[in-house]
Amino acid sequence: MQLLNGKETAKAILDSLEIDVAQRAASGKKVPHLAAILVGNNGASETYVASKVKTCSEIGFISTLIQFEEDVTEIKLLEKIEALNEDMDVDGILVQLPLPAHISEKKVIESIDPAKDVDGFHPINIGKMTLGEKDAFISATPYGIMLLLEHYKIETKGKHAVVIGRSHIVGRPMSILLSNNSNPGNCTVTLCHSKTTNLKEICLQADIIVAAIGIPEFVKADMVKEGAVVIDVGITRIKDASKKSGHRLVGDVDFTNVAPKTSYITPVPGGVGPMTIAALMKNTFKACDNRN
Numbered sequence: 001m002q003l004l005n006g007k008e009t010a011k012a013i014l015d016s017l018e019i020d021v022a023q024r025a026a027s028g029k030k031v032p033h034l035a036a037i038l039v040g041n042n043g044a045s046e047t048y049v050a051s052k053v054k055t056c057s058e059i060g061f062i063s064t065l066i067q068f069e070e071d072v073t074e075i076k077l078l079e080k081i082e083a084l085n086e087d088m089d090v091d092g093i094l095v096q097l098p099l100p101a102h103i104s105e106k107k108v109i110e111s112i113d114p115a116k117d118v119d120g121f122h123p124i125n126i127g128k129m130t131l132g133e134k135d136a137f138i139s140a141t142p143y144g145i146m147l148l149l150e151h152y153k154i155e156t157k158g159k160h161a162v163v164i165g166r167s168h169i170v171g172r173p174m175s176i177l178l179s180n181n182s183n184p185g186n187c188t189v190t191l192c193h194s195k196t197t198n199l200k201e202i203c204l205q206a207d208i209i210v211a212a213i214g215i216p217e218f219v220k221a222d223m224v225k226e227g228a229v230v231i232d233v234g235i236t237r238i239k240d241a242s243k244k245s246g247h248r249l250v251g252d253v254d255f256t257n258v259a260p261k262t263s264y265i266t267p268v269p270g271g272v273g274p275m276t277i278a279a280l281m282k283n284t285f286k287a288c289d290n291r292n
């Protein structure tokens, strides 16, 4: 079993981006500028956005954090996005999800200029990704997983990949990317979800499992074939009195019992999480480079 070290891989990507940004700056070109919108006080969202903003400054990007109260109106949020769309200095726009129930995520996502949609959630970018078009922005978590598979030169061609979870952010795009005619890619993909009846049997046929269901330790050892590659997208904070902090982070995979059966597995934390941020930064760089 080999760990897929997302922390190290992300660092290599960010180091390389930092050099690219410095080169842009040295030749008088503008540096990438990411605008992040955070609505309300969701603790996890605050942590994620803070980490994105911090990474921007570490690699020489400019970032602007725009915060709204939980009760901001949809119109006010849409007006802000419109202003960011028009702002020539802003290259990438992200609106951290989830949004409060009174705001339509669909309207918000569709209001972002697809050329600045570094989260890759706009239907135009999802369509381009589905068609395998190179100029698509691919949403950060699936893109980060593809970069991780590429970094470790994991053979995916002809393999059976089972994706658990069909969210617009992770499972659905992941299933499409793995099935595309690309490398990594060229998998035969099964997309499982909450209505799948024979999940265990399907997982047992998988050469690659991507667990993105949001249920801690859902994937057990008896669901995994010997030698499978296991990618764990889950990250849930659970109480643990034995820890100084009083909690620990667990993924969607029962790591202790599953890891010994695998050929490769991502740890939680330090697997997919850091790759998501690296992928977002790559998208922001690309948005800047496309526009300037």
Ligand code: GUN
Pocket (backbone or CB within 6 Å): 094, 095, 096, 097, 098, 119, 140, 141, 169
């Ligand atoms: N919420 C959970 N994941 C993401 C992400 O990748 N981007 C945004 N904007 N919100 C999220």
